[in-house]
Amino acid sequence: MRFSVAQMESRREFFRSTARYGVLLLLAAGATMAGRGRLKGQTCLNQGLCGGCAVFDRCGLPPALSAKRVSSGGRS
Numbered sequence: 001m002r003f004s005v006a007q008m009e010s011r012r013e014f015f016r017s018t019a020r021y022g023v024l025l026l027l028a029a030g031a032t033m034a035g036r037g038r039l040k041g042q043t044c045l046n047q048g049l050c051g052g053c054a055v056f057d058r059c060g061l062p063p064a065l066s067a068k069r070v071s072s073g074g075r076s
């Protein structure tokens, strides 16, 4: 069984592409799962009063996002 250089290069490129896109797919899946986990099950602990809330820094709920946007001067 003989392989030409062109076939070997093609095969190498195939494996490189498979590895590259596989890693990208895993990263996208991980980011999606992390995003879901952050919002899923998160409930407001302080009746929407974000000032002084213990979890403000890591909170992803709309009132906290709005407060963060305001405190940063409207920049996102």
Ligand code: SF4
Pocket (backbone or CB within 6 Å): 043, 044, 045, 046, 047, 048, 049, 050, 051, 053, 054, 055, 056, 057, 059, 060, 061, 062, 063, 064
């Ligand atoms: S930061 Fe704001 S929205 Fe988040 S839990 Fe605290 S009070 Fe609720």
